[in-house]
Amino acid sequence: xxxxxxxxxxxxxxxxxxxxxxxxxxxxxxxxxxxxxxxxxxxxxxxxxxxxxxxxxxxxxxxxxxxxxxxxxxxxxxxxxxxxxxxxxxxxxxxxxxxxxxxxxxxxxxxxxxxxxxxxxxxxxxxxxxxxxxxxxxxxxxxxxxxxxxxxxxxxxxxxxxxxxxxxxxxxxxxxxxxxxxxxxxxxxxxxxxxxxxxxxxxxxxxxxxxxxxxxxxxxxxxxxxxxxxxxxxxxxxxxxxxxxxxxxxxxxxxxxxxxxxxxxxxxxxxxxxxxxxxxxxxxxxxxxxxxxxxxxxxxxxxxxxxxxxxxxxxxxxxxxxxxxxxxxxxxxxxxxxxxxxxxxxxxxxxxxxxxxxxxxxxxxxxxxxxxxxxxxxxxxxxxxxxxxxxxxxxxxxxxxxxxxxxxxxxxxx
Numbered sequence: 001x002x003x004x005x006x007x008x009x010x011x012x013x014x015x016x017x018x019x020x021x022x023x024x025x026x027x028x029x030x031x032x033x034x035x036x037x038x039x040x041x042x043x044x045x046x047x048x049x050x051x052x053x054x055x056x057x058x059x060x061x062x063x064x065x066x067x068x069x070x071x072x073x074x075x076x077x078x079x080x081x082x083x084x085x086x087x088x089x090x091x092x093x094x095x096x097x098x099x100x101x102x103x104x105x106x107x108x109x110x111x112x113x114x115x116x117x118x119x120x121x122x123x124x125x126x127x128x129x130x131x132x133x134x135x136x137x138x139x140x141x142x143x144x145x146x147x148x149x150x151x152x153x154x155x156x157x158x159x160x161x162x163x164x165x166x167x168x169x170x171x172x173x174x175x176x177x178x179x180x181x182x183x184x185x186x187x188x189x190x191x192x193x194x195x196x197x198x199x200x201x202x203x204x205x206x207x208x209x210x211x212x213x214x215x216x217x218x219x220x221x222x223x224x225x226x227x228x229x230x231x232x233x234x235x236x237x238x239x240x241x242x243x244x245x246x247x248x249x250x251x252x253x254x255x256x257x258x259x260x261x262x263x264x265x266x267x268x269x270x271x272x273x274x275x276x277x278x279x280x281x282x283x284x285x286x287x288x289x290x291x292x293x294x295x296x297x298x299x300x301x302x303x304x305x306x307x308x309x310x311x312x313x314x315x316x317x318x319x320x321x322x323x324x325x326x327x328x329x330x331x332x333x334x335x336x337x338x339x340x341x342x343x344x345x346x347x348x349x350x351x352x353x354x355x356x357x358x359x360x361x362x363x364x365x366x367x368x369x370x371x372x373x374x375x376x377x378x379x380x381x382x383x384x385x386x387x388x389x390x391x392x393x394x395x396x397x398x399x400x401x402x403x404x405x406x407x408x409x410x411x412x413x414x
Contacts, residue, residue, distance in 0.1 A: 002043070003039065003043075003288070006035075006039055007281060007284050010031075010032065010035050010284070011277065011280070014028070014031060014032075025380070025381050025382075025383070025384050025385065026380070026381075027132075027135070027376075027380040027383070028276075028280055028283075029131070029132060029279075029280070029283045029341065029376050029380060030376055030377055030380045030381075032280045032281075032283040032284045032287065033283045033284070033286055033287040033290070033373070033376050034287060035284060035287060036283070036284040036285060036286060036287020036288045036289075036290070036291065037287040037288075037290050037291040037294070038287075038291070039284075039287070039288060039291070040287070040288050040290075040291025040292055041291055056282070056285050056289075056349060057346070057349040057350070057353060059278060059281055059282050059285070060282045060342060060345050060346045060349060061235065061245065061346055062232075062235065062278055063131075063275065063278040063279040063281075063282050063342060064131075064158070064246060064342045064343060064346050065231050065232070065234065065235050065245055065246065065249040066228070066231055066232075066249075066267075066270075066274075066275040066278065067131050067275060067279065067342065068155050068158075068231070068246055068249045068250040068253065069230065069231035069234070069249040069250065069252060069253040069267060070253065070264075070267045070270075070275065071134075071137065071151050071154070071155055071250070071253065072152075072155050072249075072250045072251070072252070072253025072254045073227075073253035073254070073256055073257060073263045073264040073267045074264030074265070074267070075148060075151060075152065075253070075254060075264075085324070086145065086146075086149035086321075086324065087148075087149050087152040087153055087156070089320040089321060089324070090149065090153040090157075090317065090320055090334075091152075091153060091156055091157060091160060092320075093316070093319060093320040094153075094316045094317050094319070094320035095126065095157055095160055095161075095316075096316075097315070097316035097319055097320070098122070098126050098312060098313065098316045099119070099122050099123060099126055099161075099164060100122075101122075101311070101312045101315060101316060102118075102121065102122030102123075102125060102126060102308060102312045103115070103118045103119045103121075103122040104118075105122075105304060105307045105308070105311070105312055106118035106121045106122060106304065106367075109300050109303055109304045109307070110300060110304070110360070110363050110367070112359070112360065112363070113360040113363060113364075114172060114358075114359075114360065116168045116169075116171040116172035117168075117172050117358055117359070117360035117363075117364065119164070119168035119171075119172075120165060120168045120169060120172060120351060120358075120360075120364055121304075121363075121364045121367055121368070122312075123161050123164040123165040123168055123347070124161070124165060124344055124347040124348050124351060124364070124368050125308050125312075125340055125344050125367075125368060125371055126157060126161045126164075127154070127157040127158035127160075127161045127340075127343040127344060127347070128150070128153060128154045128157060128338040128339060128340065128343070129154060129339045129340060129341030129342050129343055129344070129375075131279055131341055131342050132339035132340075132341040132342075132375065132376065132379055132380065133150060133151070133154055133337060133338075133339055133379075135383040135384070135387070136150060136337050136383065136387065137150065137151045139387050141387050141388070141390075141391040142333075142387060142390065142391070143394065143403045143404070145402075145403070145405075146330060146333070146334065146403065149334070150334060150337065150338075153338075154343075155250035155253075156247065156250055157343075158246045158343035158346070158347065159190065159191065159194055159244040159246040159247030159250070160191065160247075161343075161347060162190045162244050162246070162347070162350075163190045163191065165347055165350065165351065166190075169351060172358050189241070189242045189243060190242075190243060190244040190247070191244060191247060192243075193238070193241050193242065193243035193244075194238060194243035194244035194245070194246075194247030194248040194251070195247055195248070195251050196243075197234060197237045197238055197241065197243050197248040197251075197252075198234060198247060198248040198249065198250065198251025198252040198253075198254075198255060199251055199252075199255050201230060201233050201234050201237060201248070201252050201255075202230065202251060202252035202253065202254065202255025202256040202258075203255045203256075203258060203259060205226075205229075205230040205233070205252070205256055205259075205260075206230075206255060206256035206257065206258055206259030206260040206263060207258075207259035207260075208259070209223065209226055209227065209256070209259065209260040209263065210259040210260040210261075211259075212226075213260065213262075223266055224266045224267075224269055224270050225270075227256070227260075227263050227266040227267050227270070228266075228267060228270045230252055230256055230263075231249040231252060231253070231267075234248040234249045234252050235248075235249065246343070246346075253267070279342060282342060282345060283341075283376070286345055286369075286372065286373075289369065290369055290373055293365070293366060293369060296362075296366055297366060297369075297370055298366075301363075301366050301367050301370040302370055302374075304367050304370070304371070305367065305370040305371040305373075305374045305375075306374070308340070308371045309338075309339075309340070309371065309374060309375055309378065309379075310336075313335055313336075313338045314332070314335030314336065315335075317331065317334055317335040317338070318331050318335060321334070324402065325401075325402050326402055326403065327393070327394075327397055327401060327403060329390060329393035329394065330390075330394075330403055333386065333390045336379075336382070336386065337379065337383070337386065339375045339376075339379040340371050340372050340375040341372055341375060341376060344368055344371070344372050345368075345372060348364075348365065348368045348369075351364070352365065
């Protein structure tokens with residue numbers, strides 16, 4: 001109860017100065033993470049009660065599901081069709097290379113990890129964070145195709161990481177001979193069922209919302225709640241059928257627009273209030289965990305965190321974008337702004353919830369915490385200056401450069 005009171009008090013006082021803070025390079029996740037660390041240091045008697053890890057996981061899952069749905073629902077489908085080549089490259093070549101390079105880096109830095117434990121670490125840190133990347137996605141200074149490509153990547157790569165994570169967990173616990181055949185099953189259940197659930201719930205929910213809106217059967221306030229119920233239905237359905245709730249939520253956010261175009265605005269209105277509150281509570285709790293475990297960080301954990309945010313992220317992105325004619329500035333920008341945050345926290349909790357108790361569990365846990373902590377501050381502090389510098393580079397490009405080409409208008413627009 002004391003921790004809850006501290007968090008609510010922090011929310012209140014942050015709200016009072018949110019305007020001036022948002023005009024600086026300081027972000028809300030930075031503030032709440034730092035507050036969590038400080039809270040642990042001040043409250044020396046603090047201990048995580050039994051079951052708190054499960055509460056942490058549920059909060060993180062709900063926060064990520066709402067965030068992914070919100071980002072997808074405000075993604076222009078026409079623009080997405082025009083830039084689909086970029087997300088496909090990032091989610092295929094880029095994703096696979098990230099997993100391979102992340103595994104190799106883990107084996108080099110942490111010599112005691114097995115191949116499969118290194119794969120677990122790489123899979124947890126492979127997805128980028130839609131929440132920490134919101135500054136980029138919302139900035140009008142960044143070309144639309146770049147913003148949308150990064151948004152779609154962040155929306156789908158966490159779901160794509162889940163089958164690899166579960167597969168590596170299985171292999172780390174037994175042997176490849178008995179578990180390798182299950183990869184296809186994981187892919188079918190996590191990705192296939194997740195996509196089908198998202199399409200079904202999104203299309204049906206969107207059609208019903210659109211019908212009720214046209215017939216004036218629903219009030220404005222209840223429209224917002226109806227829209228938010230869609231990703232929560234995805235969460236419940238996915239849990240029932242063993243699918244990826246994150247894939248389902250993101251796909252539903254795209255599909256719901258077919259029947260109800262204003263869904264994006266309503267979901268954004270909710271996410272800016274309650275969804276943001278849930279996400280910040282996760283970062284506050286993450287700060288508490290960092291405060292409890294920070295003294296166990298070693299140079300190796302920091303080295304891997306730096307490698308994960310630079311080499312392991314940027315080289316695969318550069319390889320994936322070969323042949324797109326994008327400028328070096330764009331490749332560097334997209335490579336650097338792949339923050340690790342809520343998605344990696346969720347996947348780390350999923351791993352810990354499995355209870356496999358691998359020999360390298362402590363190393364994996366600390367490496368993930370160090371990477372996410374570094375990302376929260378490094379990407380948060382560099383977002384505004386990075387956008388300004390990138391915008392200047394784009395302005396200096398030839399008018400025919402891909403970055404300066406406006407997306408084709410949607411049908412019916414002049």
